[in-house]
Amino acid sequence: MTTSAASRALSDPDLSAEYLHLIGDGDEHAATELAVTLLEDGVPAQRIMVDLIGGTQGRVGELWAANEWSVAREHAATAVSERVLAAVAARVPVRPHRGRVALACVDGEWHGLPARILGELFRIDGWRVDFLGASVPGPHLITHLHQTGPDAVALSCMIPTRLPRAHAAITACRAAGVPVIAGGRGFGPGGRWAERLGADAWAGTAEEAITRLATDWPPAPAPEFPADFLGDEEYTHLVRSRPQLIETAMRRLAEAYPPVDEYDEQQLEATMEDFGHIADFLAASLYIDEPQIFLDFTAWTAAVLAARDVPAAALRAGLHLIRGQLIDFPKATATLDQALAGVKP
Known part of the structure; x- marks a missing residue:
């Protein structure tokens, strides 16, 4: 390290940037040294774990979403942070006394x-x-x-x-x-x-x-919770028909979105995964009876695809292809319509 961690505050944004660089480069030794030096300088282990390691992990996810880091680099950085966490934890022995x-x-x-x-x-x-x-x-x-x-x-x-x-x-x-x-x-x-x-x-x-x-533990017993809105007929149908929904959507995609004819095998596999995500988030939305789950997902997906130079028309085509197979299910189609309204052409 060019600058001693002991002379810097944990709130220093340059410190987080340095740690991000180290884990992104796979430099486990230097990343561990930085964290341990902070600990030795009196920074509480809890703050190192939450603010440095946990906070930087959020940035790692953002870099993947922005297409600046690959999945492999994200996973490698996460593995380094796990080992840094273990190194810090090993220096804080505590005998269990609560439960x-x-x-x-x-x-x-x-x-x-x-x-x-x-x-x-x-x-x-x-x-x-x-x-x-x-x-x-x-x-x-x-x-x-x-x-x-x-x-x-x-x-x-x-x-x-x-x-x-x-x-x-x-x-x-x-x-x-x-x-x-x-x-x-x-x-x-x-x-x-x-x-x-x-x-x-x-x-x-x-x-x-x-x-x-x-x-405040143990808590007072939680009241019995209603289950009538969980896993209704629309949810059950969507889960059971998931493979068919994806297969049919892939088969019809070229007609709805002609650029797919130029996709290579990797792009086609990614597209199939995206259809799976659409089905899964829609199912979760139906299960909880909360459209916002799906709307948040489509907004996030649109941003991720834009970072990868995939036009919004591709997402809209995919949503239409799923909707076309669920026309007999009013909650599902209403949720898809809200999502389509939020994804600009």
Whole structure:
């Protein structure tokens, strides 16, 4: 490092930029040295984990979305940050004295670093933490609860498409008698969908989760939650017909969007994945009965495609092709119409 981290404040934007450069370059040694030097200079480990490692990870995602970083570079940088996190955590030994927490990412949720950071914060606060990792199948989670009897389950969901599985996990945890604290932007602004799915508590930040478990746990039993709006006929049809929807859309795409005739194999595979995302986000929107889930997704997708020089007409064509196969389902078509209105030609 050209400048000692010990002489700089964690709030210094140049420090975050340097750390971003190091993890983007795959320089695990220098990135770890920077973080450890901050720790030795008296910066609390929690702040290094949340502000430096966690904050920079958000920037990594932005760089991928802007097409400035490849998926491979994003993954490599994330792996470096995971090892930096482990190095900082190893220098802060704390004997458990509070209780036990099972921490898991929802089945299908692969963004594990935010949950791993939360786990280290729980540990520093005196909890015994069972970090189960990314994409934990619901039955495996419940087996673990029966085997270990934790005081709480902390469940992370970063993408709304995993909400149906989050609902299944929350329901099973409550049936097992273990209260659930939910976190992650997949549960919506302010965690408003976490309550609908039956979570006992919501935490918008790691600090909120720490405070909640330390001062107000276990919570009063959550009221029984209504399930009549979850997984209705439209949702069930969409999930069951997903393969056919994608296959039909791909077959009709050339007629609706002629430039696809020039796509290579990689572009066609990416297009098929995009149709899958459309189906999955629409399904999540129907499951929660919340069109905003899908509208946020299409707005984000339009920005990502624009960064990759894909015209909005391609997204509009894709949405029309899905809509054309769902004309008998009023909520789905109404949601798609709102999305199309928001994607400018």
